[in-house]
Amino acid sequence: MAERLADHTTLRLGGPATRFVTACTEDELVAAVRAADEAGEPLLVLGGGSNLVVADEGFPGTVVRVATRGISPDVEGDGGVIVTVAAGESWDDLVARAVSSGWVGVEALSGIPGSVGATPIQNVGAYGQEVAQTIASVRVWDRTLRGVRTFANADCGFGYRHSRFKADPQRHVVLSVAFQFRQGSLGAPVEYAELARALGVERGVRVPLRDVRDTVLRLRAGKGMVLDADDHDSWSAGSFFTNPFVDPAALPDGAPAWPQPDGTVKTSAAWLIEHAGFAKGHGTGPVGLSTKHTLALTNRGHARTADLLALAREVRDGVEARFVIRLVNEPVLVGCEL
Numbered sequence: 001m002a003e004r005l006a007d008h009t010t011l012r013l014g015g016p017a018t019r020f021v022t023a024c025t026e027d028e029l030v031a032a033v034r035a036a037d038e039a040g041e042p043l044l045v046l047g048g049g050s051n052l053v054v055a056d057e058g059f060p061g062t063v064v065r066v067a068t069r070g071i072s073p074d075v076e077g078d079g080g081v082i083v084t085v086a087a088g089e090s091w092d093d094l095v096a097r098a099v100s101s102g103w104v105g106v107e108a109l110s111g112i113p114g115s116v117g118a119t120p121i122q123n124v125g126a127y128g129q130e131v132a133q134t135i136a137s138v139r140v141w142d143r144t145l146r147g148v149r150t151f152a153n154a155d156c157g158f159g160y161r162h163s164r165f166k167a168d169p170q171r172h173v174v175l176s177v178a179f180q181f182r183q184g185s186l187g188a189p190v191e192y193a194e195l196a197r198a199l200g201v202e203r204g205v206r207v208p209l210r211d212v213r214d215t216v217l218r219l220r221a222g223k224g225m226v227l228d229a230d231d232h233d234s235w236s237a238g239s240f241f242t243n244p245f246v247d248p249a250a251l252p253d254g255a256p257a258w259p260q261p262d263g264t265v266k267t268s269a270a271w272l273i274e275h276a277g278f279a280k281g282h283g284t285g286p287v288g289l290s291t292k293h294t295l296a297l298t299n300r301g302h303a304r305t306a307d308l309l310a311l312a313r314e315v316r317d318g319v320e321a322r323f324v325i326r327l328v329n330e331p332v333l334v335g336c337e338l
């Protein structure tokens, strides 16, 4: 029986894969990628499936699920630690280990689903932190050069939900990621206003790592943003749209604005969606906006990818009609488009 990708995505959507391979070692991962490339077959690299929308028709090629393991800390003389992590490790397990080991800098990224190897792809971020702040280097298999390469942080092209790996999506298979952490018991200064409020501190204050993790997990759970099989609000790919960057003159009255160095302002996709008339829980039938968070498009139980895409288009087009701002999807679309 062909493997259904719905069984491997957090949206629980996606048809069958022609071939499905699980790679438990780096050698197996590279061998599977090389075999697909040499056969001229389409390839999909799959981590936790938490940022993927796969077509109902499935994937006409090889899907390689990355299940490599290994976390290797290497203490540095100046009190820091370099931790090299295999791509297939669970991101949140790594964060939990960081918090219990006193590795500072990823505590606010607690509760994000998926694999470590996917985190550099869109420079995963939340609650004032992003992985670009702690990644030292990313080791990849380069499918064009057919060899292993290591990119130092400065060469990864990190930006808001972006990197050179996302810009050139078919080229790099992440094998491992090296993080550079400071060591300590207090987290990085809390930069995010909502998190600072929930912790009862001013912005910029440092609090114990454990308190940051517990508070972030609580905030995320309240928004359906931690996976919970019993909660359809978490049958999603997280935020479906990125926050747009607009010319200040085009900013709608009352919209949140975060000024950028290039003169544009970043605004809130959630605000735009709500003010275009889409409330939490919008939608009838098999898909809907999360009842807890406007930005998450969710599978209410028996959805097809086509249903989800129709809802995404309705929201995107509604926002564009109201504000002349076109939202862009954050998850990777496979075999389908908006």
Ligand SMILES: Cc1cc2nc3c(=O)[nH]c(=O)nc-3n(C[C@H](O)[C@H](O)[C@H](O)COP(=O)(O)OP(=O)(O)OC[C@H]3O[C@@H](n4cnc5c(N)ncnc54)[C@H](O)[C@@H]3O)c2cc1C
Pocket (backbone or CB within 6 Å): 010, 044, 045, 046, 047, 048, 049, 050, 051, 052, 066, 087, 112, 113, 114, 115, 116, 117, 118, 119, 121, 122, 123, 124, 125, 126, 172, 173, 174, 175, 224, 225, 226, 227, 234, 236, 237, 238, 239, 332
């Ligand atoms: C409930 C929920 C909450 C979320 N919250 C956040 C959040 O707060 N912040 C945030 O940034 N994201 C968030 N996300 C999105 C998602 O969890 C992240 O983008 C995560 O890093 C995806 O990891 P994954 O292993 O599931 O990747 P997948 O979904 O399996 O893959 C995503 C993309 O990365 C590629 N990829 C995966 N592994 C590799 C690899 N080893 N080498 C090369 N390419 C690879 C895939 O081919 C695909 O293009 C959330 C998702 C959900 C469901």
